[in-house]
Amino acid sequence: MAYDYQTVHALEGTIGAVSERRANHLSVHRASAIASVLAAPGRAAEAAGILVASGEFEARFVAPGEWLVLSDVHAPETLGAELSVRLGDFAFVVDQSHGRVALTLAGPDAARILANGIGADLHIDAFPVGRAANVLCNHLSVNLARTGGDRFGIVVTRSFAGALVDDLKVMARSHELSVDFDTR
Amino acid sequence: MASLITCPHCGTRPKEEFSIRGDATPVRPAPMAPDEAWNDYAHVRANPRGRIREHWQHVSGCRRWLVVERDNFTHEVFAVTDATESRGGAR
Known part of the structure; x- marks a missing residue:
């Protein structure tokens, strides 16, 4: 029997998108x-x-x-x-294309938002552009990379992606954050 | 407990990212060593106060085994090295 498999993103339907653009933006990559x-x-x-x-x-x-x-x-x-x-x-x-989810957090408060859940020094001198490392974000181990002065790339295992996005929204409560899928 | 550990690969991190295995000083006996030597190695531990060496694994970071030299009385951390360093670094 033949099946038609469809690729469904790990966060499809559960992302709780805030499509109105705000100062800080968390974009979830569709096909990475x-x-x-x-x-x-x-x-x-x-x-x-x-x-x-x-x-x-x-x-x-x-x-x-x-x-x-x-x-x-x-x-x-x-x-x-x-x-x-x-x-x-x-x-x-x-x-790992379907095993991990890649996200980008960009905006003037990006480092402050991440500091609410990550115990590493994210100052530009301590964690410069191009540096990457595995860090503990609340209870999840994620790969964090600085891709720009106020831009961070995050790679998380697929099954934890939903929890991470929820955590990031809580971490950003005192900052303006919009969340949506990447246009790509 | 020392709260900040400077991983040689990842940088300074909170202790919550690590898991502690225990004393790093016992040396594994030869396979055919007498039972007393193996018993000491497997079960007998000193409980010193002061400067100690322990095996820590950076589970939430690079997942490497590290040797942390710290003081269990003052909580001061003296050195953190990769566990492979004693045999000439990572392969």
Whole structure:
């Protein structure tokens, strides 16, 4: 028996969108190409070099020799294969496009909103643009990256995405925050 | 309890991000060592006051095992290193 499978976003119907644009905006990426890359033993430098050399990937630090790779250029269906070809024996690649949800929090109060749930120093000097790390946001472990002075990228596991968005709304209660899906 | 731990990979973080395994000083005996040596290694622990070395795992961050050298009386943290450093760093 043949089934028709449909791709449904983890937050479809539960996002509680606030579509009116406010000073701070949380956008949930609709189709994000994400892969987890773990360097082979002793090959972290080579793997990092390959990831950085190509401008098509955005590698976010997770742990020594481990990155979450996002791409605007590649489709979710092809990112894993593309990375495997480039990295060869230097690293192991697992596609996470449907396993994780990527969000962007942007606005003048972005760091203050995050500070309500994250115990890391998010000052621009301590956590500069381009830095990424796993952090505990309330009770959820998420990957946080600073993509601009007042822009943060968050990657969270699919099943926790709903809880994270709810948490972020609570964290932003004393700030103006709108929430919606990305237009892409 | 020391409340801020500076992970060598992630930066300064609250202790809630970590899980503590315990004393980092016991050295694993050889496989055929006498039972007394294994008994000491598995069960016998000193309970010192002052400067101690412990294994902490950064579960909510980089998930690496760290060796935290801290004072359990003054709560001062002296050093945090990756647990692989004693054998020449991560592979």
